[in-house]
Amino acid sequence: MGTIVEQIQGIPLNHYLIFCSVIFAIGVIGVLIRRNVIIIMMSIELMLNSVNLLLAAFSAYHGDASGQVFVFFIMALAAAEVAVGLAIVIMVYRNTKSIDIDSLNKLRW
């Protein structure tokens, strides 16, 4: 453990922050501009994982393990979310013969 922590601390915290922000932003933009549901879900994963990385980094810098515990929770949650999400995608595909998010526009005024 000690060595890993030292390795992580070998990189300045700012770099983690900028890196994670960039990945998060890529995730957000992916969700916003892509119309394929699968890609959107992947983008969401990207956002979640950027947060995970940041939590791990903070945890290491603070010497507090609870941040890493959070990461595990989030991963479990993400797995469940993907399971549900992919099931929804399959149902969407069966009903609309498409996985374009814009085909789900029936719920409107």
Added chain:
Amino acid sequence: MIELIWLIPLIPLLGFVVNGLGRNYLPKKLIAIIGCGAVLTSFIISIALFSEVYQDRLAGGDGQIFKNYFDWFTVGNLNVSFSFLIDPLSSIMLLIVTGIGFLIHLYSVSYMSHDDGFGKFFAYLNLFIFFMLLLVLGSNYLIMFIGWEGVGLCSYLLIGFWYKNGSFASAAKKAFVMNRIGDLGFLLAVFFILDTFGSLEFSTVFSQATGMTSGDSTLLLITILLFIGASGKSAQIPLFTWLPDAMAGPTPVSALIHAATMVTAGIYMIARSNILFTLSPITMQLIAVIGIATALVAAFIAITQNDIKKVLAYSTVSQLGYMFLGLGVGAFTGAFFHVITHAFFKALLFLGAGSVIHAMSNEQDMRNMGGLKKALPITYVTMLIGTIAIAGIPPLSGFFSKDEILAHAFFANPVLWGLGLLAAFFTAFYMFRLLYLTFFGKFRGTEAQQSHLHESPWQMTVPLIILAILAIGGGLLNVPEALHGNHWLASFLQPVFADSQAIATPFHLSHETEYILMAVSALAAIAMAIFAYRKYVSNNEIPKADGEETGALYNLSYKKLYIDELYDKVIVQPLNAASRFLYKVVDKSLIDGLVNGIGSFFVFSGKGIRQLQSGYVTFYIFMMVLGVIAIMLYGLLYS
């Protein structure tokens, strides 16, 4: 008999219920028997009651019988009981209402026999008698007020009895609305009485009022409001125009309600409250002035009317004016005396006119009558008696009652007497004009009418004869001292007016003055009778047809002084305009605009905002991101 008081109003009410429910099922004979019998029973009980009161008066008592039936309601300190008061005043009124009421019921049996609404008519008449008896018998202002409103309702129903005729229906409405104006005055007066005296019982109110000073401002207010109520019901200026229009109803109704009983309710009420009025001299002067003005105006209009019932209607208004003049100058007995005699001869005249109309196949225009003397001998003789009585020619009843009022008016103010005498001139003229145009000269109607002429059946002539006898002898009730009479009515009514007489200046005229006054008015009446005879019988003059050119004064009288037109211009049309304004501008534009505006505001804003619900998930997420960014920025900048 005292135990039976409650039956007096109850029996006509029962008659109303039975006839009202069975109006379409019961045979006409049975309806007539129930209708007449109910009133006759009340009349018999009233006679017994009257004799009881009379015995008590002879024995030196005050003739008062007070009967409390139940406490109607108690609110706080106010306790209103349902109770009846019989005293000399109400016992005489009972006799008039039930006695003349019975005669008119009997008359109606024949008069209305061809009418489809026979049962309805008798039901209404009985209901009217019930309410009138309630008005007369009530021992407090509230019971009186119930009767007061009830007779107004019956008057409305009976004026509009032939409601299919639009103008009759609107005459009924006019009567009702004008009465409502007066009723509001009465109602306000009742509230003020309650506020001032803490009770509505006559005995409490009057005994408390006796202790008040003359000219008290509260009393002034109360009496003015009471007088407004009386002027609505008794057709005084400015609320008198409904009475001539009320002739739209069947003739027995005109005789019963609009001549003998209901319209005298105002006089009865003021005579009942005499002490309140005696203590407010300003109101008394107002009553005298309004009374004489009404007497003059109505008599002036009556001179040129051609409808036989219209003449009698204006004559009634004019005679009611006399009664108010009597009240105003403090001649309570005289005014009430005139109520009695007027009930006799005016009911007689109306029923006589009804007999004429019946014989003439519903013709009412006197220009198409004439020469009916031979065809209708009983009607002619009885109407002649009625005419002499109302004109004030001695020794018939009208002379005594009118003269008593005029003598008191002379004592109060000779100007009032002079104007009253002028009205007496008019009265004698228009009544003899009516008589001559109807019964003298040549027949001016159509062939069909002439062949149909007939004397009325006994149900109609018997009431005429009885009323004629009463109209001749009614004056004996109160022969003045100057003619060696004993003032029977005055001494009988003495307890009712005792408190007022103690306060008012005692009436005193020397016998010589009284003789002169009597001679002047009797001569005036006779002179006008002769004048009318020369004009309409010797010279065979017939009133001009509607389109013909007439003098300005004649036209003014013929057009009823344009009072209806004036009211139309001053009150009705502005009210209509105001209603139209409220409807079109305030209601349609303002209120509807406000309500619709709120509605359309939400419709339009909803239309705008719903654009956000595009259905595109991307858009929602974009908005969410924007929101998150906004919150973050806020947190960064303002924390």
